[in-house]
Amino acid sequence: MRAVVQRVTRSAVVADGVDRGEIGRGLCVFVGVGKGDGEKDAEWLVGKIAGLRVFPDGEGKMNLDVTQVGGSLLIVSQFTLFGDCRKGMRPSYDASMPTESARLLYDGFVERCKLIGTPVVSGVFQADMKVSIENDGPVTLMLDSKKTF
Secondary structure, three states: OEEEEEEEEEEEEEEEOOOEEEEEEEEEEEOOEEEOOOOOHHHHHHHHHHHHEEEEEEOOOEEOOOOOOOOOOEEOOOOHOEEEOOOOOOOOOEOOHHHHHHHHHHHHHHHHHHHHOOEEEEEEOOOOOOEEEEEEEEEEEEEEEEOOO
């Protein structure tokens, strides 16, 4: 599984024209599911996101995680994280997991995130979404359960 995680002061999502909610301080997480991903990948990714020390402490050093600052998570599915742009001008999505399997893993990921003790807002899998983000810092990180960057 892959994720792009952005520290935000606020973020909101609208799916198929319906307001799904917004968060204040927290993390906006774009999640992609690839072929071969499973429950262990989802578990690893949730643990990594929950423990990311990307919020400033009293001295301004990034030393606190989302739960320590009373933050929230906004989670959006994004299969394009597995887009391969090495050939041609149109990305190939061959590495993305097929829709129904990806939906199950994504939904399980969202449910696991709800267990870390922070409010969670999520988009709708496979919907046309509009996401607004006020990136704080900016702080943007890429996570991949299969490799490190």
